[in-house]
Amino acid sequence: MPATLAQVRRVTKRLFRWCVVNDRLEEKRARAVIQRVVNAKRRGYVAVLSEFKRLLAIESVKHTAIIDSAVPLQIDLQTRISDGLERLYGQGIRARFVQNPDLIGGIRIRVSSDVYDGTVRSRLAALAASFGIRSA
């Protein structure tokens, strides 16, 4: 088992790659990896699990879309949004709908570093920026 951080990263990356099939994370494989590492309890297994968790979190963020809306969205609209996201980011994308009244109106879709913002709050922020106000 690895002793240094570089070794931990290298081993964890190999394990993680084994979990990804067709550019999608296989949940079963990931669970199996975690189970085997925990059972083996070899030297540095905690560090490996931490690194594995970090990679899973990154992967999860990459494949999770957060849709903020001021009011609850109708089911048909949610479906349309999910379909659009799958067309754009692939089948593995998961949509998480969050209600945020502070947005006033419209929706904001965030996928990793991509943002599609059609909220009133963002337009007010742009207006505030034109007035020289940093945060509205």
Add this chain to the structure above:
Amino acid sequence: MNALISLMVAEPTGQVQQIAKTFGVDWPHLVAQIISFCIVCFLLHRFAYKPVLQILAQRQQLIAQDVADREKIKAELEHAEAERRRIVLQAEDKATKVIEEAHAAAARLLEKEMQKAISVAEQVITKAREAASLEHDRMLAELKREIGILVIEATATITRKMLTADDQRRMAEETVKSLARAA
């Protein structure tokens, strides 16, 4: 002398005898008096007149000396006066030159100080203008910011109240369309 008297007495005219007799002239006495007078004159000349003349000559010499000295002193005085006048004129010239130079230096200094003061004043005015301009800009920005905050707060409040469910859906669909366009 007696021969002379005898000769006179022996004159045939006798007129002289007559006159002498009329005026009471006694020839021996007269001759004796003349001789006495001559002796007196000699003595006076010898012991009185000469010393007096000597004293007078000395006095005259002294007076001449005094006059010469006085003339000399006068000449020296005039010379000194002329010298004084010359020195005074020279001093006046020098004083005039010094005063003119002082005036010129003062004028130059005044001009220099004036230029310096004008420069400082211009700098102060420029700085004041810049400061006023900055303050004006700052106030404008502050005002713009305050107005912006009010506008945004008012807009947010009004929009929150005015947006209907249809508006919300329409806005959400716009975002969905932009997502579809990106795909």
